[in-house]
């Protein structure tokens with residue numbers, strides 16, 4: 001089990017959600033989600049496929065609009081945010097997508113430079129190079145700077161995807177299924193990286209997954225998304241001491257696998 005990070009400040013909320021609802025036609029995906037993410041915390045959202053985990057983080061990243069409820073991210077109310085404020089807010093949120101989404105025609109270094117050149121004005125080439133070096137070092141892949149994404153393993157692509165997200169120094173990291181498709185050892189490397197990023201870059205993170213090993217290794221706090229609501233939360237052991245059959249079967253299924 002993860003040691004609780006000493007940097008968590010439970011007096012500061014970086015995300016606060018109350019009564020969030022989201023439907024697609026008559027399919028009610030989120031049915032009154034309440035959650036808080038504290039400064040410096042890794043919060044794991046567990047749930048079966050199709051329960052709305054990705055919908056939730058897309059709403060937090062401003063990629064989808066809530067139907068109702070309040071979603072406050074870094075002090076901004078998502079329901080009342082102007083397009084300009086949303087653009088600025090998005091730069092403070094690092095979204096690590098499931099498929100890493102690297103540009104295949106660019107080297108690793110160029111992939112990392114891309115968000116900087118696009119979003120940050122007046123950076124000298126020296127500063128750009130320095131930032132690229134820093135994030136590559138943080139993910140342990142300095143030697144890949146001139147390689148093409150096709151030359152990287154799945155685990156390395158994940159790491160570069162995380163490095164590219166970190167290059168804008170986000171306050172919040174959103175990890176969408178960070179260990180999907182990786183073998184157990186590579187998955188554990190990614191889990192360790194998520195914890196290193198939390199400390200080195202002082203980020204607050206939401207990690208959505210159905211991988212219980214990932215949840216246990218990275219989560220300071222775990223919540224379960226069941227039937228469109230957060231129904232259990234606490235440490236890994238607290239959540240899985242529940243007698244709720246849905247929680248028990250989720251656990252059994254993961255470890256039978």
Ligand SMILES: Nc1ncnc2c1ncn2[C@@H]1O[C@H](COP(=O)(O)OP(=O)(O)OP(=O)(O)O)[C@@H](O)[C@H]1O
Pocket residue numbers: 024029047048049050051052053054055056210
């Ligand atoms: N833009 C959309 N339009 C219509 N339906 C959508 C849209 N986005 C998501 N859904 C539906 O909402 C439900 C929840 O999707 P979501 O991607 O959040 O699941 P998830 O919990 O992340 O699952 P997984 O672990 O498989 O990624 C699914 O049934 C999906 O089909």
